[in-house]
Amino acid sequence: MSVYFEVYEIVKGIPSGRILTYGLISNLLEKRLSAQGVGWALRALSSDKANKKYHSGNVPWHRVINSSGGVSTTRNTEMPPDLQQSLLEAEGIVFNSEGKLDMQKYLWAERLVSAVSLAILAFAVMLSLTVLPAYSKPTPDQVLQELKSGNKRYLSGKTKHFEVDSAKRELTAINGQTPVAIVLGCSDSRVPVEMVFDQGLAELFVVRVAGNVCATSELASIEYGVKYLGIPLVIVLGHSECGAVKAAVDSAVNGALLPGNLPTIMSKIAPAVAAARRSHPNEKGDQLVHSSAIANVWLSANDMLSNSTIVKEAVFSGKVKIVGAMRDIKTGVITFLGEYPQPARLMTK
Numbered sequence: 150m151s152v153y154f155e156v157y158e159i160v161k162g163i164p165s166g167r168i169l170t171y172g173l174i175s176n177l178l179e180k181r182l183s184a185q186g187v188g189w190a191l192r193a194l195s196s197d198k199a200n201k202k203y204h205s206g207n208v209p210w211h212r213v214i215n216s217s218g219g220v221s222t223t224r225n226t227e228m229p230p231d232l233q234q235s236l237l238e239a240e241g242i243v244f245n246s247e248g249k250l251d252m253q254k255y256l257w258a259e260r261l262v263s264a265v266s267l268a269i270l271a272f273a274v275m276l277s278l279t280v281l282p283a284y285s286k287p288t289p290d291q292v293l294q295e296l297k298s299g300n301k302r303y304l305s306g307k308t309k310h311f312e313v314d315s316a317k318r319e320l321t322a323i324n325g326q327t328p329v330a331i332v333l334g335c336s337d338s339r340v341p342v343e344m345v346f347d348q349g350l351a352e353l354f355v356v357r358v359a360g361n362v363c364a365t366s367e368l369a370s371i372e373y374g375v376k377y378l379g380i381p382l383v384i385v386l387g388h389s390e391c392g393a394v395k396a397a398v399d400s401a402v403n404g405a406l407l408p409g410n411l412p413t414i415m416s417k418i419a420p421a422v423a424a425a426r427r428s429h430p431n432e433k434g435d436q437l438v439h440s441s442a443i444a445n446v447w448l449s450a451n452d453m454l455s456n457s458t459i460v461k462e463a464v465f466s467g468k469v470k471i472v473g474a475m476r477d478i479k480t481g482v483i484t485f486l487g488e489y490p491q492p493a494r495l496m497t498k
């Protein structure tokens with residue numbers, strides 16, 4: 150049974166004059182669907198009463214409220230904003246002047262507990278208030294922390310084991326994508342971005358190009374993620390043993406020429422190689438390639454900031470962070486290099 154249908158079965162059981170919250174239904178589903186996902190499931194209810202098993206006429210969606218005891222006027226955009234409150238008031242529920250109801254009075258406690266005392270239940274409601282805010286968006290730092298943890302899971306082999314996630318697929322098909330990070334990475338097949346951060350379907354907005362350069366098309370993709378998807382974190386992910394960086398070093402040191410359109414990418418990396426040679430005049434071979442790869446991460450970060458008003462405004466207003474990172478091909482470890490520009494420099498802008 151689709152997890153959506155499980156939501157509908159739970160909601161169908163809520164008696165008249167009683168309520169549950171999105172977060173508590175998520176708990177009942179053992180978090181197989183987030184509180185936000187429960188909201189999406191209810192929003193996806195059809196008004197087609199003739200041909201659907203579950204529809205807005207037989208699933209009392211209005212008896213599900215947010216964790217602060219209020220109705221969510223933004224959720225059902227096609228409905229009158231006060232419809233949910235009106236339907237609940239018709240069932241005898243009283244709202245205070247702030248549009249909130251008395252959670253403990255109206256909560257459908259019997260569904261949540263059998264032998265647990267109401268005192269513990271009240272605590273659970275309080276907890277759902279603090280840990281399951283229905284529609285909060287993660288901060289750049291929260292996303293960064295999750296990606297660091299994801300790389301640790303990947304390294305330990307204890308990944309989340311994303312299987313064919315049909316519920317998530319349904320959700321994203323209906324509601325669109327809500328990825329939490331943009332990753333500008335290299336096309337190298339040894340750096341599969343979702344795998345190395347242990348993330349599933351629709352969680353990362355990935356731009357991959359040889360040498361993780363940030364030319365116009367890459368930048369336009371990043372702008373889309375920042376402006377239209379509201380993604381709070383951009384990671385520029387370089388890696389060791391990068392063929393594109395090696396070729397750019399070879400071109401700078403030995404004057405080697407590449408065929409076809411490859412020089413376009415080489416010309417994007419060349420300033421990073423020049424910077425690495427200036428900073429590390431004694432380095433050669435693998436050492437110079439490594440320093441150039443790190444310089445190239447910062448060059449791409451600088452390119453996206455310098456060449457995009459959208460990215461610049463998002464970064465300087467604090468909505469978005471750009472973070473550099475390097476992946477070691479042999480060990481799989483991702484080393485985070487810090488923010489770009491450095492927070493101290495950001496303060497002076």
Ligand SMILES: [Zn+2]
Nearest residue numbers: 335337391392
């Ligand atoms: Zn590469």
